Amino acid sequence: MFSRQLAEDAARIETQFDLVMDGLDDLPVTRAMRYACEGGKRLRGFLVLESARMLGVDPARAIWAATGIEALHAYSLVHDDLPCMDDDDLRRGRPTVHKAWDEGTAVLAGDALQALAFELAGHPDCGDAQVRADLTLSLARASGARGMVLGQALDIAAETSETPLTLDQITRLQAGKTGALIEWSACAGARLAGADIAPLSRYARALGLAFQIADDILDEEGDAEKAGKRLRKDAEAGKATFVSLLGLDGAKARAAELADQAEAALAPYGAGAQCLRQAARFVISRDS
Template sequence: MRHSLLAGGKRIRPVLALATCEALGRDPAELMPAAAAIELVHTYSLIHDDLPAMDDDDLRRGRPTCHKLFGEDTAILAGDALFAEAVRLVAERQPGGDATRVGILLEISRATGVGGMVGGQYLDLSDAGSASAAALRRVHALKTGRLMACAVHCALVLARPAPDVDAALRLFARELGLLFQIVDDILDVEGSEEELGKAVGADAARGKVTYVSVHGLEGARRRAEEAHARALAALATMPGPAEDLVGIADLTFARQH
């Protein structure tokens, strides 16, 4: 569990949760347990994604994947345990009372289950994204976007902002998740293994449907630009300071790893 959890990475999901909390006028420390729980869930998903039955990857964050080092059986259990620890962390440590804790656990379960990350992974393995551009977007909205959006939604559960602010941040979260996936697909073609910490060209080698395979490299870049612009436009309506959220969108758009 520690091998995968402490291997580095961008920590974009917990940072996004804390930045959203701050933009809503709350102390980010209030959301730290939920933010950490989201990173535990994300790490569990990476361990399982890397398994031979899934993507069969040997490298993650520049280190051997969990199953390569400890075996498939231990990797499966490590992922399972990380998810359980995420639930425990919110249940035991999250401030805000029972309603907040239950609300955050509901967001995490929605984001990870059949209507979220697990459902998206199944559709991806089933090659459902090859049906159309809309189908591809749905696959990744579930597989990648839902957990990204969960980071924002957890802050909304805690802060309970006005409906217009809530809607703006939900739109921002959706566009950020889309942007992250498009850039990920571009980097799988253009990135370097040294910077990414994992093999490049893996999607093409497996024949996976991606934004690049569907729209071409230039088309994927245009869609990334459009998603970035829509994310920033959503933040423009925020009544409070949103500089950190703007920075996350900009870094996601410009990232090289």
């Protein structure tokens, strides 16, 4: 059920991206935007659409927020790959945006995708003004200096620190860098429905941390061809990771515990949350 729904939602988001970008001028920056949004698992968009479905929200409303979070995620990857950040040449098995075009185009494409994310989260079809304001305000908090950007800044600071990060510090870092957008995605359905976000927030916090631990495990023992990016960078740089701190077996055990916690958080939704439960298992068993 999960794999089929993930694929269907990815295709739906792809179609929506075509719709919202069709009116843009045919310039290098807009071509780079399209390129950056192609491919990927669309897990964040899936979380928006599935949490909305579970709570009875029309997918025609939820698709705007789902596409918005994927635009914001794409922006974060474009900027993260830049030479001044992680300096990566490969993303999703293809040249990164600054390699396919140039650094200036990559910066502008990322900027435009970030702006597009807020345009989509505030689209009139999402709901009334209160719903749209809630979506956009919470997205700003999740993506900025309280969330993703904070996590990225802590990561950069750790690269030049003489003292390796502790487990608590790396957990805080990843709660921002990876977890904040995953939490926003899972809670978007409740925001659209005007429902309590607390159970989905607990689910997503466990899910986001499990996702990052799985990433660290993949970086250690994954296949670069399947992952579509360079692996073992953190180990080469001597950076602390969940694997370096917990060991490979310990990291796998912790990821499994977090998947259990994520599933348990969905108890209030009963059988309707089955697809989200399967998502928790997916994030710790994926190979890319």
